[in-house]
Amino acid sequence: ATVPDLAGRRVVVTAGGTREPLDPVRYLGNRSSGKQGYALARTAAARGARVTLIEANTQLPDPAGVDMVHIGTAIQLREAVLKAAADADVVVMAAAVADFRPSEYATGKIKKKDGREPAPISLVRNPDILAELSADRPRADQVVVGFAAETDDVLANGREKLRRKGCDLLVVNEVGERRTFGAEENEAVVLAADGGETPVPYGPKEALADTVWDLVLQRLG
Numbered sequence: 683a684t685v686p687d688l689a690g691r692r693v694v695v696t697a698g699g700t701r702e703p704l705d706p707v708r709y710l711g712n713r714s715s716g717k718q719g720y721a722l723a724r725t726a727a728a729r730g731a732r733v734t735l736i737e738a739n740t741q742l743p744d745p746a747g748v749d750m751v752h753i754g755t756a757i758q759l760r761e762a763v764l765k766a767a768a769d770a771d772v773v774v775m776a777a778a779v780a781d782f783r784p785s786e787y788a789t790g791k792i793k794k795k796d797g798r799e800p801a802p803i804s805l806v807r808n809p810d811i812l813a814e815l816s817a818d819r820p821r822a823d824q825v826v827v828g829f830a831a832e833t834d835d836v837l838a839n840g841r842e843k844l845r846r847k848g849c850d851l852l853v854v855n856e857v858g859e860r861r862t863f864g865a866e867e868n869e870a871v872v873l874a875a876d877g878g879e880t881p882v883p884y885g886p887k888e889a890l891a892d893t894v895w896d897l898v899l900q901r902l903g
């Protein structure tokens with residue numbers, strides 16, 4: 683039986699990937715399925731936490747016993763995260779957030795015939811929600827966890843990202859054409875701001891989720 687070691691804790695998890703609209707029919711998106719975030723939400727609920735799951739563009743059914751917030755874009759994700767984080771013990775940012783969004787939204791479908799080549803699409807930076815939340819925590823004892831998908835120099839890039847973002851834990855995994863995205867299994871290293879490094883062997887996304895909650899529990903007061 684699962685031990686309710688997260689009973690009385692409020693956790694926020696983000697899952698999926700943001701989509702940044704260009705016009706009524708097109709968006710800039712990414713390949714995140716949301717499965718890892720959903721596994722985090724399910725395992726936290728099973729361990730007794732009160733869970734808010736902020737979902738971006740997944741095809742997954744709402745898990746039982748979890749408060750859902752459905753959003754689409756990075757700007758909407760930021761608003762939902764900052765609101766939910768206000769009374770959370772833990773925030774886990776598993777969603778893939780678009781780094782850029784189109785600087786303008788065309789209210790009518792962009793036509794090939796009005797286009798020059800290359801297409802004049804300009805992008806602006808999205809806010810970095812994880813960095814912002816880590817730097818400006820609504821509660822000093824809040825534990826903040828990020829994810830990083832890397833294709834090369836996974837550990838070195840992960841350590842640098844952990845410092846830059848300012849979160850407590852960073853779950854780093856290697857991604858590629860056939861790895862991680864949409865899969866049921868995952869392999870990762872969890873890096874901690876206090877220097878800890880926890881490798882998690884290839885296995886179900888639930889197993890990685892449980893390791894993340896174990897490491898979070900060690901850091902909760």
Ligand code: C5P
Pocket residue numbers: 756775776777778779780781808809810811812813827828829830831
């Ligand atoms: O910088 P990178 O996108 O690799 O960082 C990934 C981590 O940062 C994830 O936890 C993601 O949810 C978060 N992130 C964010 N806001 C952004 C970009 C990423 O919160 N604009």
